[in-house]
Amino acid sequence: GQNIDQPTEMTATEGAIVQINCTYQTSGFNGLFWYQQHAGEAPTFLSYNVLDGLEEKGRFSSFLSRSKGYSYLLLKELQMKDSASYLCAVLDSNYQLIWGAGTKLIIKP
Amino acid sequence: ETGVTQTPRHLVMGMTNKKSLKCEQHLGHNAMYWYKQSAKKPLELMFVYNFKEQTENNSVPSRFSPECPNSSHLFLHLHTLQPEDSALYLCASSQPGEGLLGTNEKLFFGSGTQLSVL
Numbered sequence: 001g002q003n004i005d006q007p008t009e010m011t012a013t014e015g016a017i018v019q020i021n022c023t024y025q026t027s028g029f030n031g032l033f034w035y036q037q038h039a040g041e042a043p044t045f046l047s048y049n050v051l052d053g054l055e056e057k058g059r060f061s062s063f064l065s066r067s068k069g070y071s072y073l074l075l076k077e078l079q080m081k082d083s084a085s086y087l088c089a090v091l092d093s094n095y096q097l098i099w100g101a102g103t104k105l106i107i108k109p
Numbered sequence: 110e111t112g113v114t115q116t117p118r119h120l121v122m123g124m125t126n127k128k129s130l131k132c133e134q135h136l137g138h139n140a141m142y143w144y145k146q147s148a149k150k151p152l153e154l155m156f157v158y159n160f161k162e163q164t165e166n167n168s169v170p171s172r173f174s175p176e177c178p179n180s181s182h183l184f185l186h187l188h189t190l191q192p193e194d195s196a197l198y199l200c201a202s203s204q205p206g207e208g209l210l211g212t213n214e215k216l217f218f219g220s221g222t223q224l225s226v227l
Contacts, residue, residue: 008149031214042111042199042218087152091214099151 002026004100006088011106012078020073020086020103028093034062034073035087037102043087046073075105083107112136115200115219122190123227130185130222132200138217140205141183143175146197146221158183159205190226197221 005023012018024032031050037043049055049064049071061074075082088100113134122128134141143155157165158177172194174186183200201216 004151033214035218040220040223042113042220043216044111044218045215048215089152095214097152097154097214097216101149101151 002090002092002098004088004090004098006086006100006103008101009104009106011108012075014078014080014107014109016078017074017076018078018105020075020088020105022071022073022088022100024069024071024088024090024098024100026090026092026098029066030091030093030095032062032064032071033087033089033091033097034071035089036084037087038084046086078107080107080109111217111219113200113202113217113219115198115222117222118220119223119225121225121227122187124190124192126190127186127188129187130198130200130224132183132185132219134181134183134200134202134217134219136202136204136217138202138204139180140203141177141180142201142203142216143183143185144199144201144218146199152199156185187224190224192226195224195226197223 003025034046035043036046047062054063059076064071085102085104087102090098116131139160141158145153154167155169156175161177172189176184199221200219203216
């Protein structure tokens with residue numbers, strides 16, 4: 001079966017750095033997405049990786065290793081507004097999105 | 110503001126009620142989706158419409174009935190639901206052929222309807 005694993009919850013301190021990991025086993029691979037979802041709001045697109053390596057976008061970076069079936073989302077200079085759930089999703093060989101259960105990130109002052 | 114609007118935001122219904130969820134997108138997209146989001150579980154794809162035609166129904170019980178009258182509007186009609194159907198129902202849209210891979214994989218979500226079935 002297809003599976004996406006990510007931690008259920010993480011806690012970090014304002015101003016610090018946090019890394020949210022995602023591992024996957026899917027039927028084929030056509031890219032990996034990260035979405036951010038604030039409580040009671042719509043998930044919004046953060047990043048897309050299809051090639052190995054690090055993609056940086058401001059305070060957020062996303063890394064992919066296809067050989068390891070692994071990705072992480074790196075958030076720097078954490079702000080209180082970064083408290084949200086972060087959803088990892090993989091596009092499989094049939095172009096179907098396989099979702100993880102999400103990681104709830106709690107930022108403390 | 111994602112360009113996808115869902116109403117109502119919250120809904121409480123009894124198991125014998127009939128209600129409908131509404132989704133409207135202002136992005137000019139031609140694909141629309143219904144997802145179910147339960148606490149601590151992955152998003153579950155329920156229905157997909159491409160150019161108003163239903164292209165996917167992921168073994169969803171018949172008590173959920175979708176309707177797509179045009180490419181901007183999507184409804185989910187609810188009838189005789191069960192308490193385990195309580196969840197956040199998310200609508201999303203995308204544009205086939207213009208996604209990151211030339212497909213329709215980048216989704217724009219609404220804020221959802223939080224449904225409680227008593």
